Amino acid sequence: xxxxxxxxxxxxxxxxxxxxxxxxxxxxxxxxxxxxxxxxxxxxxxxxxxxxxxxxxxxxxxxxxxxxxxxxxxxxxxxxxxxxxxxxxxxxxxxxxxxxxxxxxxxxxxxxxxxx
Amino acid sequence: xxxxxxxxxxxxxxxxxxxxxxxxxxxxxxxxxxxxxxxxxxxxxxxxxxxxxxxxxxxxxxxxxxxxxxxxxxxxxxxxxxxxxxxxxxxxxxxxxxxxxxxxxxxxxx
Numbered sequence: 001x002x003x004x005x006x007x008x009x010x011x012x013x014x015x016x017x018x019x020x021x022x023x024x025x026x027x028x029x030x031x032x033x034x035x036x037x038x039x040x041x042x043x044x045x046x047x048x049x050x051x052x053x054x055x056x057x058x059x060x061x062x063x064x065x066x067x068x069x070x071x072x073x074x075x076x077x078x079x080x081x082x083x084x085x086x087x088x089x090x091x092x093x094x095x096x097x098x099x100x101x102x103x104x105x106x107x108x109x110x111x112x113x114x115x116x
Numbered sequence: 117x118x119x120x121x122x123x124x125x126x127x128x129x130x131x132x133x134x135x136x137x138x139x140x141x142x143x144x145x146x147x148x149x150x151x152x153x154x155x156x157x158x159x160x161x162x163x164x165x166x167x168x169x170x171x172x173x174x175x176x177x178x179x180x181x182x183x184x185x186x187x188x189x190x191x192x193x194x195x196x197x198x199x200x201x202x203x204x205x206x207x208x209x210x211x212x213x214x215x216x217x218x219x220x221x222x223x224x225x226x
Contacts (some may be wrong), residue, residue, distance in 0.1 A: 004159075033214075042218040043160075043203070058213070090159055102148020102167045102207055105214060107159035 003027045004108035006091050012114045019078040021111050023091030031094045031103065032074040034058075034066060036087040037110075043090065049074055050097060081115045088112050122204050122217035129224050132193045137202055137220045140186040145209030149187050151180050152203040154219065160203055194224045 004025045013019055023032065034046040045058030047066040055066055063085060067075045078085055089111045094103040123138045141149065148167045152160035164173040166182040173180045177198065179190045189202055201219040208215070 040218065043205075043216040045213060048213070056212070088157075102150070102165050103211065104148070104150055104162050104165050105160075105205070106162060107152075109159050110157070112157070 006108040021076045025093045029093035030096045033092040034076045035090045120217040126221045137189040139204030143208045147207040150205045154201045
């Protein structure tokens with residue numbers, strides 16, 4: 001079984017709709033992240049969380065919100081989707097709060113979101 | 117501003133033709149540098165972590181090296197199945213964020 005799972009894998013929606021993307025992990029990591037990937041722009045950080053009570057904005061948080069329901073679950077919401085939020089979205093996890101060294105990230109399979 | 121730059125953007129190699137990919141970075145303090153492989157439509161797959169200048173890591177036909185300002189991913193005698201996009205990322209010292217390059221798209225021709 002995959003260590004980091006994302007649902008749905010593909011979603012087509014219309015402008016103005018509310019969308020939730022879900023991420024679950026079985027790696028036991030404290031740190032979780034949401035990224036979007038666009039051609040030519042690479043991976044950009046939307047939000048990150050270091051534990052259940054910790055939520056931090058990333059580079060491009062406008063138009064998005066998140067919820068950390070448990071150590072293993074981190075959801076991304078688009079309150080009112082717009083076409084320029086069409087992208088590939090990835091969830092990632094990376095280690096525990098007491099880790100002192102580098103924290104390699106482990107990614108989910110991605111959600112392809114299309115906003116019409 | 118922290119930045120990660122990868123070159124070339126795209127690389128086409130004949131099977132067996134060795135080459136190197138470059139990742140240059142500017143961060144105020146480096147906690148770690150990471151290499152990932154990404155196949156089309158899939159999530160990045162972790163390859164290597166480097167954090168000390170002079171460090172080297174190897175895995176099959178891939179070897180990653182690190183200096184104070186850049187990292188190289190050397191590909192020795194590549195095969196068509198090595199075709200993918202290779203991403204470089206750095207974690208700055210505070211550990212709060214990661215910065216990704218835009219990747220090198222590698223195509224290995226049989």
